[in-house]
Amino acid sequence: MTLPVLAAAALFAGVLAYGLFGGADFGSGFFDLTAGGSTRGGELRTLVDHSIGPVWEANHVWLIYVLVTWWTAFPTTFAAATETLFVPFLLALVGIVLRGAAFAFRKYSGTLAQARLFGAVFAGSSLMAPFFFGTIAGAIASGRVPADGDGDLWSSWTSPTSLFGGVIAIGTCSFLAGVFLVADAERAGHRDLASGLRRRTLTVGVVTGAVVFVALVPIIHDATTLSEGLTGRAAPLILASGLTGAATLVLLARRRFPAARLTAVVAVATVLLGWGVAQYPWMLVDEVTIDQGAGADATLVAILVAVALAIVLVLPALGYLFRLTQSERWTHD
Amino acid sequence: MVTDPAGLLPARQQMALSLGWHIVLACFGVAFPAMIFVMHRRGIVRADPVSLGLARRWSKVSAVLFAIGAVSGTVLSFEMGLLWPGLMGPFGDVLGFPFALEGLSFFVEAIFLGIYLYGWDRLPPRQHLLMLLPMATAGVVGTYCVISVNAWMNMPTGFRMVDGEVTDVDPWAVLLNSGALLQFAHMWVGAFMVVGFVVAAVYAAGMLRGRRDEHHRLGFTVPFVFATVAALLQPVIGHVLGIRLGQTQPSKLAAFELATTTEQPAPLRLGGLLIDGQPRWFVEIPQWGSFIARGSFDKPVRGLDTFPAADQPPVNITHVAFQSMIGIGSLLALGVVVFWVARWRGRDLSGNRWFLRCVVVAGPLAVLALECGWIATEVGRQPWTVWQVLRTTEAATDNPGLWWSFAGACLLYVGMTVGAGVVLRSMARRWRAGEEDLPSPYGPQRQDA
Ligand code: HDD
Ligand code: HEM
Ligand code: HEM
Numbered sequence: 001m002t003l004p005v006l007a008a009a010a011l012f013a014g015v016l017a018y019g020l021f022g023g024a025d026f027g028s029g030f031f032d033l034t035a036g037g038s039t040r041g042g043e044l045r046t047l048v049d050h051s052i053g054p055v056w057e058a059n060h061v062w063l064i065y066v067l068v069t070w071w072t073a074f075p076t077t078f079a080a081a082t083e084t085l086f087v088p089f090l091l092a093l094v095g096i097v098l099r100g101a102a103f104a105f106r107k108y109s110g111t112l113a114q115a116r117l118f119g120a121v122f123a124g125s126s127l128m129a130p131f132f133f134g135t136i137a138g139a140i141a142s143g144r145v146p147a148d149g150d151g152d153l154w155s156s157w158t159s160p161t162s163l164f165g166g167v168i169a170i171g172t173c174s175f176l177a178g179v180f181l182v183a184d185a186e187r188a189g190h191r192d193l194a195s196g197l198r199r200r201t202l203t204v205g206v207v208t209g210a211v212v213f214v215a216l217v218p219i220i221h222d223a224t225t226l227s228e229g230l231t232g233r234a235a236p237l238i239l240a241s242g243l244t245g246a247a248t249l250v251l252l253a254r255r256r257f258p259a260a261r262l263t264a265v266v267a268v269a270t271v272l273l274g275w276g277v278a279q280y281p282w283m284l285v286d287e288v289t290i291d292q293g294a295g296a297d298a299t300l301v302a303i304l305v306a307v308a309l310a311i312v313l314v315l316p317a318l319g320y321l322f323r324l325t326q327s328e329r330w331t332h333d
Numbered sequence: 334m335v336t337d338p339a340g341l342l343p344a345r346q347q348m349a350l351s352l353g354w355h356i357v358l359a360c361f362g363v364a365f366p367a368m369i370f371v372m373h374r375r376g377i378v379r380a381d382p383v384s385l386g387l388a389r390r391w392s393k394v395s396a397v398l399f400a401i402g403a404v405s406g407t408v409l410s411f412e413m414g415l416l417w418p419g420l421m422g423p424f425g426d427v428l429g430f431p432f433a434l435e436g437l438s439f440f441v442e443a444i445f446l447g448i449y450l451y452g453w454d455r456l457p458p459r460q461h462l463l464m465l466l467p468m469a470t471a472g473v474v475g476t477y478c479v480i481s482v483n484a485w486m487n488m489p490t491g492f493r494m495v496d497g498e499v500t501d502v503d504p505w506a507v508l509l510n511s512g513a514l515l516q517f518a519h520m521w522v523g524a525f526m527v528v529g530f531v532v533a534a535v536y537a538a539g540m541l542r543g544r545r546d547e548h549h550r551l552g553f554t555v556p557f558v559f560a561t562v563a564a565l566l567q568p569v570i571g572h573v574l575g576i577r578l579g580q581t582q583p584s585k586l587a588a589f590e591l592a593t594t595t596e597q598p599a600p601l602r603l604g605g606l607l608i609d610g611q612p613r614w615f616v617e618i619p620q621w622g623s624f625i626a627r628g629s630f631d632k633p634v635r636g637l638d639t640f641p642a643a644d645q646p647p648v649n650i651t652h653v654a655f656q657s658m659i660g661i662g663s664l665l666a667l668g669v670v671v672f673w674v675a676r677w678r679g680r681d682l683s684g685n686r687w688f689l690r691c692v693v694v695a696g697p698l699a700v701l702a703l704e705c706g707w708i709a710t711e712v713g714r715q716p717w718t719v720w721q722v723l724r725t726t727e728a729a730t731d732n733p734g735l736w737w738s739f740a741g742a743c744l745l746y747v748g749m750t751v752g753a754g755v756v757l758r759s760m761a762r763r764w765r766a767g768e769e770d771l772p773s774p775y776g777p778q779r780q781d782a
Contacts, residue, residue, distance in 0.1 A: 042775040049773060054451040057403055057443035064439060067410045068432045075425025082414030082421075086732055090741075093411045097404045097745060104400030105752045108393065110759030112774045118752070119775075149418060153734070295426025296502035306433040314440045317467070321444050329455050 003301070004294035007073040008283065010307045012276045014069055018062035019272045020176070020265060023169075025056050027177025029099065029126020030170070030204070031197065032119065038112055043193050044181075045119065049107055051184045054325050058318060060100065065310075073303050076147070077283045077293040084151030085139055088132040088162075095129030098122075127170050134169030138162030141279055142223035143286035160218035161226070168215065171208030172268055178204055179248065179264040183257040188331050198252055205249050225285050229278025237274035241267050337726050343735035344416040345725070347742050349711070351408050353704055354746050358402030360524035360703070362442065363476050364559070365395050366469040368528065372555055373462050383547045389453060390764060391532075393771065396450050397756055401749055403443065408742075416735075420718055420728040423499050427492045428485060430504035431478040438475035442468050476524070477517045484512035487710070488581050489719050512581070519570045522563045523706065526665065527699045529560025534696030537689040553683060557692070560699075561669040568662055576628045582720065583635045584644060585713035588651040590622050590634055591615065597633035598623040603656065607648045646715040655709035661702040665695055 001009075028048045035041030052059075071078040082089055098121050106118035138161040145151050156162075178201030185194040220227040230238055244267040251260035279285055283293040294300060324330050369391045376385030414421050448456075449464040456464070485491070491506030492499050536552035578586040586592075591602045591612045599622035605615025620630045627634065637645055668691060675682050682688040714720060718728040763771055 038775050045775055046773065054447035057400065058440065058447055060403060060407070061436065061440045061443050064407065064410055064436045067414075068429065068436045071414060071421050071425040072429025072433055073426070075429065076422045078414055078425055079418035079422030082411075083418045083730060083732070086415055086730075086734075089411060089415060090738055093408060094741070094745065096407055097749070100404035100407075101401050101749050101752060104397050105756045107773055108397060108756050108760055108771055109774060110756075110763060114755065114759070115774045149422075153732075295429070296499075296504075298502050299426040299430060299504045302430045302504040303433055306430065306437060309434075310437050310440065314437060314444070317441060317444045321448055324448060324455075325451075330451065 002291065003297055003304075004073075004290045005281075007069070007294065007300045007303055008290045010304065011066065011069045011073060014062055014066040015276070016269060016272050018059075018066055019172075020268055021055070021059035022062055023130065023173040023268065024176045024180050025052050025059050026099075026126045026130045027170075027173035027175065028052055028181060029123040029177075030174035031177060031181060031200065033123035033127070034200070038116060043190065044197070047181060047185055047188070047190065047193060050188075051181060051325075052103075053107065054330075055321060056100070056103065058321060060096075063096070069303060069307075073295055073300055074283055074290075074293040075295050077145075077288050080147060080149035080151075080284065080288075081136070081140065081145050083149035084145045084153070084156050085136050087153055088135045088139070088157045092129050092132035092136065095125040095127075095132065098125035099129060130169040130173045131166035134166035135162040137169075137275070138165030138223075141165075141226045141275065141285055142219075143225060143284070145284045145287060147284065147287045159222050160215070161223045164211070164215035164219060167211055168208065171204065171211055172271075174204045175201065175208050175248075176264055176268055179252065179257075179260050182252070183261050184331075186257050187326075194257070198255070198257075202249060202252055205245070205252070209245060209249075223285075225282070226275075226278055229280070230274060232278075233280075234274040234278040237270045237277060241270040241274060244270065338729045338731040339733040340416065340730040340735040341726060343739040344729045347735070347739045348412060348416055349708070350739075350742055350746060351405065351412060353707065354750075355402070355405040355409055356703060356707060357527065357700055358398055358405060359476070360527040361395065361398045362402050363472040363521065363524040364528035365391070365398070366465050366472060367525075368532065368556055368559055369395065370462070370465040370469060371559075372551070373465065375555075377458050377462055383551055386769070387548065387552055389769075390760075392450055392453070393760065394757065395446075397753060397760075399446055401753055403439070405749075406439070415738075416730055417718070417728045418730050420723060424492075424719065424723070427499060427502050427504070428482050428507060431481045431485075431508045434508070435475045435478035438471040438478065440471075442471040442475065445471070473521065476521055477513065478508070480517040480520050481508055481510060481513035483710075484516045485510050486719050487516075487714060488512040489722050494722065512577075515570065515574050515577070519567070519574050519706075522567050522570060523703050525559050525563035526567060527703055529556045529558075529563060530665070530692070530699040531696040532556035533560060534693045537683075537692035540683065541686065541689050541693070550683070553692075557669075557672075560665075560695075561673065564662070564665045564669050568666055571659070571662065572625070575626060579627050579632075579634070582714065584637065584640045584646060585651070585710075586626055587635055587637045587640070588646045588648045588713050589655040589709065590626055591648070591652045592622070592634050592636045594636035594638050595633055596622070596636065598631045599626065599634035601625060605652070607652070644716065646713050651709050651713040654705040654712065658702045658705040658709060661698050661705070665699060665702075668695060 028051065032041075032045055032048050035044040067078075102118040102122035102125065106115050106122055109115045109118055135157045138159065139145055139157040142159055142161040144156040144159060144162075178197060182194050182197045182201055185197055244263045248260050248263040248267055251257075251263060281289045281291070283290050369388050372384050372391065373388035375381060376383075376388055445464050445468045449461070449468065452461045452464060485507050488510060490510050491503040493501045533553050533556040536549045536556075539549045540553065575586075575589075578589070590599065591605050591607065592599060593607070593610065593612060598620045601618040601621035602612060602615040603618065605612050607613075622634055623632050624630050637648065672682050672688070716724050716726070718725045760771060
């Protein structure tokens with residue numbers, strides 16, 4: 001593997017981690033939004049607070065990791081993408097800011113009226129961020145970001161690939177979140193909550209699957225380089241994703257929640273990985289390859305040193321945090 | 334002369350707004366964990382419920398502040414690309430590495446923050462306390478890393494320009510550039526001043542309203558001790574920082590000193606503005622300008638007239654911001670000296686209403702000094718984004734829609750400020766009413782009650 005490819009792999013590992021952990025966080029906004037009135041939804045919202053409260057900031061840092069690795073290792077492609085995709089980047093950012101702030105505010109708000117306001121902002125913006133990230137991915141994958149960054153400010157991210165990308169991102173995040181929340185609710189002994197969540201997660205899963213199916217045709221026409229990769233090199237991954245996705249539905253239906261969590265993660269991870277593999281060797285599809293976009297060698301080495309440090313310092317700590325949150329003591333108040 | 338890119342002005346405004354907002358919360362991320370540690374440790378070691386109660390409340394406050402600190406930092410990461418593609422494209426691989434390490438420290442900080450906040454009553458007390466240490470350390474490392482980038486923008490190294498192309502990139506040289514350590518020290522100590530005075534101000538306000546219990550006494554004293562040490566160190570570090578400007582950025586120094594022409598020895602001008610090219614309305618102290626800027630009473634200070642007009646920074650903003658910082662810094666240092674001298678002579682000024690009023694004002698003043706310091710540094714660096722390498726006009730985006738995004742940013746920040754204010758005040762109100770746990774209002778606990 002060349003140095004640029006290693007750096008690209010490190011970058012993509014961040015995308016993967018953000019997609020899974022950040023995604024599950026975002027998706028919980030969907031269930032929060034649809035939890036019902038303040039009395040009926042109270043239990044679910046408390047569960048959301050409890051489940052993502054300790055971890056959301058850590059999960060959010062994956063985004064910082066992705067941005068920083070991107071601009072350090074592939075600076076010109078970063079500048080090109082932010083210039084062309086100014087609008088969706090900005091809107092995704094607004095989503096992230098509103099969501100993080102409103103989540104923290106809601107937890108400590110003094111009155112029900114305030115909590116409802118902050119809650120609505122939190123839940124709504126939780127859907128905004130993945131949607132626009134989806135459109136960004138779609139724009140890059142369909143070759144709409146020119147190397148010099150002078151792509152169209154609007155049409156670059158409003159193609160079918162982008163828009164379906166956004167909707168699929170929302171669906172996937174929600175599905176992932178649902179699977180995690182069901183398991184959390186069950187573990188904490190909230191049986192009724194768990195069965196309600198289970199039903200809704202199944203619905204989300206089926207709908208998202210259907211959207212993916214419908215989207216295939218336009219995407220194949222719209223993003224030819226990507227679809228060649230998806231049906232060629234990445235086909236096994238996409239297939240694996242479909243199978244594990246279906247398995248998740250079955251496991252959910254049979255109330256095997258911990259197992260469903262595992263298959264859901266595999267399903268989302270493989271589809272993201274499939275995108276990466278299909279797009280290889282392009283950094284900006286049809287415009288700049290990984291090798292062409294890479295920054296100075298000395299910097300690539302430095303960034304790999306930083307990644308190695310992260311593996312040694314951050315991953316064990318992250319593991320500790322997740323282990324604590326799943327432990328008996330942290331599950332019950 | 335090429336015309337300025339359409340995004341130049343709004344990009345600068347937006348950057349200034351979002352950095353100026355972030356930096357205040359960043360200070361809490363840097364300094365608050367250390368203060369909570371001292372309080373929490375006191376509570377455990379002396380089995381003191383008052384200290385423990387304060388630590389617990391502060392950790393809840395930090396949950397709110399760190400959340401908006403983190404999201405406002407994310408804004409900056411996006412803005413690096415959205416506003417300054419001309420910087421990030423050519424120089425992303427030069428300045429990126431410190432940011433990567435910064436990201437790493439944020440990871441550590443965010444992880445241990447989660448553990449600490451939710452660890453109350455769940456982790457064994459001593460182990461719980463230790464979770465603050467990685468947080469505090471990560472805050473320091475992260476600050477060093479960002480500041481090293483800013484120091485690099487002031488004193489660029491670690492690359493060469495050959496025919497307009499960046500070559501020979503050495504990211505380690507950027508991370509360890511010679512300007513970083515001192516600038517970091519000033520920022521780090523500044524963070525302790527800001528948080529120390531702001532938190533002390535909150536309890537001083539409480540004492541002014543007649544709440545004179547142990548809770549308020551401790552809540553005032555611990556941050557005030559931090560602020561004292563910081564306020565005494567800060568002028569010294571700042572002075573050393575200023576001395577090197579004569580070599581590294583003489584035009585910035587000239588603007589700081591309102592020096593239109595070269596003078597030897599140069600006077601210190603207090604106050605004053607540049608009107609039609611002439612300094613007006615200032616008080617002059619002979620020779621002291623040379624001493625403050627160059628560390629000797631007879632060295633010259635270069636005047637602005639020795640620089641081409643196109644290379645001069647905006648003088649008035651830089652000068653006023655710089656002197657406000659110095660004025661406030663000196664005032665605060667004087668204030669803490671007065672307090673401890675009186676205390677040494679057996680008088681406790683925390684019983685004095687006028688002193689308490691001064692402390693209440695000291696909080697916002699420290700924040701103001703911090704903002705002024707940054708404005709002086711950043712505006713004084715103009716017209717360069719990377720000193721004598723990249724002009725701000727070349728760094729900015731050409732996006733004509735940027736005023737919209739600036740307007741949106743203003744709304745967003747006003748909203749977040751109001752939101753944070755409302756929530757923090759309501760927390761304080763409920764605490765005073767004796768509610769320690771602050772359950773969420775839609776939670777099942779509340780409905781049962
Ligand atoms: C609580 C805040 C605070 C206080 C009380 C002071 N400063 Fe400061 N100063 C800062 C907060 C700050 C800052 C915001 O943190 C800056 C901006 C950039 C930096 O690294 O630190 C800064 C920059 C800064 C610079 C510019 C460095 C450069 O452009 O490279 C100088 C020369 C000084 N300071 C000097 C002083 C002196 C002599 C002070 C004595 C009273 C002082 N500062 C008090
Ligand atoms: C002097 C300037 C700065 C200082 C001292 C500083 C310090 C900090 C600190 C301590 C935090 C952690 C906040 C918390 O979680 O409580 C933070 C967050 C952050 N800062 Fe800054 N920062 C500065 C400027 C910048 C700049 C210029 C950028 C980007 C270009 C930036 C990017 C970030 C990001 C992305 C986060 C969020 C990380 C997270 O999710 O926790 N900061 N900053
Ligand atoms: C956190 C405290 C900071 C504040 C309050 C601050 C303030 C400002 C201000 C007022 C400007 C506009 C200057 C002008 O247009 O005249 C500016 C520009 C800028 N700052 Fe800072 N700054 C801070 C820290 C940093 C740091 C740590 C970095 C980089 C790591 C940074 C990077 C930039 C860049 C890239 C620009 C735009 C280019 C330019 O105008 O020079 N700033 N900042």
